Amino acid sequence: MLAQGYARTYRANAVLTASPGQLVLMLYDGALKALALAREAFAQPEADPRRIGTINEQLLKTQAILQELQGGLNFEAGGEFARTMHRLYDYHSRRLLEANLRKREEPVIEVERLVRELREAWAQMLAQGGDSSVERVRTVA
Numbered sequence: 001m002l003a004q005g006y007a008r009t010y011r012a013n014a015v016l017t018a019s020p021g022q023l024v025l026m027l028y029d030g031a032l033k034a035l036a037l038a039r040e041a042f043a044q045p046e047a048d049p050r051r052i053g054t055i056n057e058q059l060l061k062t063q064a065i066l067q068e069l070q071g072g073l074n075f076e077a078g079g080e081f082a083r084t085m086h087r088l089y090d091y092h093s094r095r096l097l098e099a100n101l102r103k104r105e106e107p108v109i110e111v112e113r114l115v116r117e118l119r120e121a122w123a124q125m126l127a128q129g130g131d132s133s134v135e136r137v138r139t140v141a
Contacts, residue, residue: 021126024072027065028119034061035112042140052103059100059108063093088114 005127018026038058072091073082092111099107 003033008072021122024069025119025122025126027069028115028122031062031065031115032119034058034114035108035115036063038062038099038108039105039112042103042108055103056100059096062111063096 005031023031031061038055041051041058044054058112066089069122070086073086075082095107095111099105100113
């Protein structure tokens with residue numbers, strides 16, 4: 001129990017001290033973790049009473065993260081890129097809604113792949129340009 005408290009404190013401090021670029025990376029990581037948990041739940045026997053609840057909870061969590069990313073877009077600074085990202089996040093959310101309503105894993109797999117690609121591109125940009133170049137892009141994405 002004590003270890004959970006330390007872990008919670010560590011995560012809270014990590015968020016409070018993170019740069020905007022690192023926060024975006026954390027959001028992508030959170031989405032990928034929730035998608036992985038949803039996929040694990042899909043693998044559970046259909047008779048498992050927790051299966052449906054876990055799928056629903058994790059997909060809703062992912063959608064909330066995508067909405068946070070979408071809400072951070074700056075259309076004035078980002079122009080067409082920001083509009084494209086907005087449409088992409090909207091597509092991800094619609095596919096997850098479909099997965100949740102129909103309890104189908106295929107849309108989850110697709111969104112997980114797409115979010116992983118975005119996360120890897122973001123991490124690469126952080127590694128190459130540091131936070132100064134990310135700050136310019138953060139106002140967009």
